[in-house]
Amino acid sequence: MDNVWSQYIQGCMTLYSSRKLRFDDRFRDRYLPLFGLEDRPLRILEVGCGPGALAEALGRWYPKAEITGLDRDRAFLDFAREHVPGAVFLEGDAAALPFPEGSFDAVISNTVQEHVEPGAFFGEQLRVLKPGGVCLVLSSRKGLHAAAPGLAGDEAERRFWEKVSAMDDSMEKYGICRYPMSEAELPAAMERFGFSRVSTGYAAADLTPDDPSVPPALAREMILSGRYNDLEALDAALRTLGDRLDRGEAEGVRRRIEEKYARRLAQYAAGDKQWETSVSLVMVLRGVKP
Ligand SMILES: C[S@@+](CC[C@H](N)C(=O)[O-])C[C@H]1O[C@@H](n2cnc3c(N)ncnc32)[C@H](O)[C@@H]1O
Numbered sequence: 001m002d003n004v005w006s007q008y009i010q011g012c013m014t015l016y017s018s019r020k021l022r023f024d025d026r027f028r029d030r031y032l033p034l035f036g037l038e039d040r041p042l043r044i045l046e047v048g049c050g051p052g053a054l055a056e057a058l059g060r061w062y063p064k065a066e067i068t069g070l071d072r073d074r075a076f077l078d079f080a081r082e083h084v085p086g087a088v089f090l091e092g093d094a095a096a097l098p099f100p101e102g103s104f105d106a107v108i109s110n111t112v113q114e115h116v117e118p119g120a121f122f123g124e125q126l127r128v129l130k131p132g133g134v135c136l137v138l139s140s141r142k143g144l145h146a147a148a149p150g151l152a153g154d155e156a157e158r159r160f161w162e163k164v165s166a167m168d169d170s171m172e173k174y175g176i177c178r179y180p181m182s183e184a185e186l187p188a189a190m191e192r193f194g195f196s197r198v199s200t201g202y203a204a205a206d207l208t209p210d211d212p213s214v215p216p217a218l219a220r221e222m223i224l225s226g227r228y229n230d231l232e233a234l235d236a237a238l239r240t241l242g243d244r245l246d247r248g249e250a251e252g253v254r255r256r257i258e259e260k261y262a263r264r265l266a267q268y269a270a271g272d273k274q275w276e277t278s279v280s281l282v283m284v285l286r287g288v289k290p
Pocket residue numbers: 005015016019047048049050051052053054070071072073076092093094095109110111112115116
């Protein structure tokens with residue numbers, strides 16, 4: 001359908017890496033009681049699956065389930081098909097799901113609701129659920145982020161990103177985050193759109209690479225997640241703003257990003273602890289089709 005999100009908003013690795021960390025098996029027992037899904041052969045649809053990290057986690061956590069991911073961004077679907085072999089990924093619109101009524105036992109989404117008109121978002125998921133089926137709407141709420149001092153970015157980087165944010169109108173242009181809802185509005189909307197037994201819960205996904213309980217490969221991924229985000233944001237800015245940005249300045253920023261993450265990885269390898277922490281508070285909204 002398009003590749004707006006992956007080209008101009010968030011790249012494949014930004015989403016895949018951050019969600020792989022957020023839905024790591026270390027947090028499985030925080031999510032599963034909130035999901036409240038039975039351990040039986042379920043048909044699960046993930047709406048707005050992006051590059052597939054949540055679908056991948058669902059495949060590990062519900063090995064008997066048949067998982068379908070749906071998104072309208074082709075680059076995400078290509079990435080997911082290559083990296084997440086256990087699920088099926090389809091192109092489609094969350095506001096007009098390409099499935100008959102009563103097709104799924106559960107539908108799930110992560111950070112998608114705020115981008116889709118609520119009547120269509122909830123209405124379509126209600127329609128494709130079987131009676132008694134479960135709708136799970138996940139969203140990342142305010143978290144806690146303490147950056148490593150060396151990763152904060154220097155004056156030149158800060159100036160560059162200020163210029164980008166002053167010129168970049170992609171969010172408005174592509175209607176991103178057009179339908180935000182508070183923690184109180186979400187369950188009320190779910191009830192209004194026809195779901196019953198609506199509940200909410202929160203799972204904290206805390207990422208601290210220097211924590212001794214974190215295996216080294218995972219700690220490195222936590223550090224590199226920021227690098228993917230910075231580099232893909234730079235590429236998106238260059239695509240969006242083109243000649244309005246000074247190429248030399250942008251390449252200087254790229255060099256700085258590469259250098260600071262290489263330095264942080266070297267510090268990690270040398271046991272030089274920086275204690276950066278990122279805690280995502282994930283809201284899990286749950287409702288049942290009557
Ligand atoms: C913030 S991203 C989250 C992606 C994924 N759920 C994750 O957590 O990595 C929002 C996703 O919703 C998708 N999306 C937005 N509106 C959509 C629509 N109407 N139909 C299908 N996908 C949509 C975007 O393409 C993008 O992949």
